Amino acid sequence: MKEERKKRLTQLAIWTWTWVASLALATFGSQLIWSQTTWLVVTTILLNLGIGIGMLLANRKLFNHYDELERKIHLESLAFTLGAAVVVGLSYSLIDQTNLIQSDAEIGFLVGFIGLTYMVTLLVNRKRYL
Amino acid sequence: MKNKVHELRKSKGLTQEQLAELIGVSRQTINAIEKEKFDPSLVTAFKMAQLFELPIEQFFMFETQ
Numbered sequence: 001m002k003e004e005r006k007k008r009l010t011q012l013a014i015w016t017w018t019w020v021a022s023l024a025l026a027t028f029g030s031q032l033i034w035s036q037t038t039w040l041v042v043t044t045i046l047l048n049l050g051i052g053i054g055m056l057l058a059n060r061k062l063f064n065h066y067d068e069l070e071r072k073i074h075l076e077s078l079a080f081t082l083g084a085a086v087v088v089g090l091s092y093s094l095i096d097q098t099n100l101i102q103s104d105a106e107i108g109f110l111v112g113f114i115g116l117t118y119m120v121t122l123l124v125n126r127k128r129y130l
Numbered sequence: 131m132k133n134k135v136h137e138l139r140k141s142k143g144l145t146q147e148q149l150a151e152l153i154g155v156s157r158q159t160i161n162a163i164e165k166e167k168f169d170p171s172l173v174t175a176f177k178m179a180q181l182f183e184l185p186i187e188q189f190f191m192f193e194t195q
Contacts, residue, residue, distance in 0.1 A: 068170065068171050069155070
């Protein structure tokens with residue numbers, strides 16, 4: 001059981017880091033190296049999308065290996081995170097639309113918020129049940 | 131839900147790790163069940179019943195609020 005968990009975790013880590021690298025390649029490559037070459041821009045974006053789908057499948061594979069308590073902890077954390085992301089994301093969008101902030105609302109802030117909320121809710125739920 | 135999993139596990143001479151391995155859950159899940167922080171699924175309860183050779187209602191006590 002532990003060996004299988006370790007294997008699935010390693011697979012997810014590999015997919016995640018590859019996805020991060022492909023995101024960096026698509027972002028900075030398109031900005032700094034091949035900004036004029038459309039086919040390279042499209043290729044790196046498609047590559048990033050494909051690797052992202054692989055990462056999602058690896059995450060599902062790991063999730064399916066969780067036992068019932070681990071699933072409960074993760075599902076409760078995900079549910080809270082989804083709700084918070086919708087509420088905070090829309091409020092953030094509103095303050096941009098109404099010009100209460102000078103800069104544009106960046107998706108990166110929302111992604112950061114989602115990651116942070118998921119981590120905090122996981123810690124809280126682990127404390128509750130374990 | 132109140133339960134007697136801790137006593138039954140001890141009477142069988144099993145550690146949390148061993149019981150977890152036998153019924154296919156993590157040690158943390160067994161610990162959470164024993165501390166009555168988590169109610170297991172029906173499948174897990176039936177596996178425990180088979181292992182302890184007792185009906186479920188003899189070690190999980192349902193109480194209405």
